[in-house]
Amino acid sequence: MSNPAAALYLENQLCFPLYAASRMTTKIYAPLLKALGLTYPQYLVMLVLWQHGEQTVNAIGSRLYLESNTLTPLLKRLEQKGLISRRRSSKDERSVLVQLTETGAQLKAKAQEIPKTILASFNDSRLTEPEVLQFQKTLFKLVEILGERAERDKE
Amino acid sequence: MSNPAAALYLENQLCFPLYAASRMTTKIYAPLLKALGLTYPQYLVMLVLWQHGEQTVNAIGSRLYLESNTLTPLLKRLEQKGLISRRRSSKDERSVLVQLTETGAQLKAKAQEIPKTILASFNDSRLTEPEVLQFQKTLFKLVEILGERAERDKE
DNA sequence: TATATTTACATCGCACGCGATTTAATCTTA
DNA sequence: TAAGATTAAATCGCGTGCGATGTAAATATA
Numbered sequence: 448m449s450n451p452a453a454a455l456y457l458e459n460q461l462c463f464p465l466y467a468a469s470r471m472t473t474k475i476y477a478p479l480l481k482a483l484g485l486t487y488p489q490y491l492v493m494l495v496l497w498q499h500g501e502q503t504v505n506a507i508g509s510r511l512y513l514e515s516n517t518l519t520p521l522l523k524r525l526e527q528k529g530l531i532s533r534r535r536s537s538k539d540e541r542s543v544l545v546q547l548t549e550t551g552a553q554l555k556a557k558a559q560e561i562p563k564t565i566l567a568s569f570n571d572s573r574l575t576e577p578e579v580l581q582f583q584k585t586l587f588k589l590v591e592i593l594g595e596r597a598e599r600d601k602e
Numbered sequence: 603m604s605n606p607a608a609a610l611y612l613e614n615q616l617c618f619p620l621y622a623a624s625r626m627t628t629k630i631y632a633p634l635l636k637a638l639g640l641t642y643p644q645y646l647v648m649l650v651l652w653q654h655g656e657q658t659v660n661a662i663g664s665r666l667y668l669e670s671n672t673l674t675p676l677l678k679r680l681e682q683k684g685l686i687s688r689r690r691s692s693k694d695e696r697s698v699l700v701q702l703t704e705t706g707a708q709l710k711a712k713a714q715e716i717p718k719t720i721l722a723s724f725n726d727s728r729l730t731e732p733e734v735l736q737f738q739k740t741l742f743k744l745v746e747i748l749g750e751r752a753e754r755d756k757e
Numbered sequence: 758t759a760t761a762t763t764t765a766c767a768t769c770g771c772a773c774g775c776g777a778t779t780t781a782a783t784c785t786t787a
Numbered sequence: 788t789a790a791g792a793t794t795a796a797a798t799c800g801c802g803t804g805c806g807a808t809g810t811a812a813a814t815a816t817a
Contacts, residue, residue, distance in 0.1 A: 462627040470774070512626065540811080629804095696796070765811090767811105772805095
């Protein structure tokens with residue numbers, strides 16, 4: 448790089464565009480999720496429960512890379528909306544099991560349309576399908592690497 | 603896809619890994635930025651000011667895809683730390699001009715090490731350099747497309 | 758088995774993000 | 788030029804994220 452300060456430029460960074468893209472995609476979900484009465488992080492929790500069923504706060508957290516300081520208040524809001532129920536595990540009283548209510552399970556049907564709408568909104572001539580697939584592949588690899596890193600850093 | 607609900611699965615989504623990767627990279631910055639007394643969004647504002655100098659809240663916002671509801675409180679915090687100053691533009695009394703203080707300008711020297719450290723921490727055998735470059739390219743394209751989309755949606 | 762350590766979740770405080778609204782200045786246009 | 792529309796910040800309220808700490812249950816270890 449000719450300019451010694453160039454490394455400090457936004458354009459040369461990976462993290463800023465990740466940050467920007469994440470916020471912008473979340474914004475695309477907002478109006479669709481509002482119809483279901485969900486925020487984006489709440490939707491992610493519902494996805495986990497729709498896919499994997501009852502599980503502990505910890506298990507949800509490992510899938511979403513979130514901890515109880517974020518999840519506990521969020522889960523309480525989902526509980527207040529009547530979408531989930533929470534109970535202490537009898538096998539291990541430290542754990543809290545999160546389960547879908549009937550209402551929460553039924554919401555899945557309404558959510559089916561969301562991925563289609565989102566995919567359509569990403570449709571743009573500047574992005575070819577193989578490019579997006581390759582992008583997704585690298586993105587998953589990145590999350591995996593960063594996830595491992597976070598695990599290491601805990602110790 | 604064989605399973606009709608597969609579209610709802612986390613793994614098939616683009617937005618979740620963006621969300622996860624963004625949060626995880628921000629976490630990597632945290633300890634480095636703590637030494638400068640900055641949060642990641644505050645660091646982004648400082649980057650903009652280091653690179654482009656005095657400008658309005660609006661101008662900072664268009665570079666970072668943020669608006670005054672987020673920036674005003676953040677800028678007040680930077681002002682309290684003595685890193686920036688804010689004043690109404692005399693040309694247009696609606697605008698607020700944000701400028702680095704001497705202290706704020708000097709902080710740039712300390713920040714020079716950060717990109718190097720971050721780049722080193724992304725160093726992993728699973729990610730080749732051309733793969734990362736391609737990834738970055740698509741990511742920028744994505745931000746551009748989403749940015750245009752956000753502009754359109756405002757109207 | 759008594760004690761120390763670890764684990765799971767909850768709580769607290771602070772800094773975002775952002776939709777919605779307000780206020781003041783500037784621009785448009787009839 | 789007066790009235791309405793637009794624009795730039797600021798303000799408000801709510802829901803995250805997350806570091807730090809607390810509490811209780813389970814596990815490890817002496």
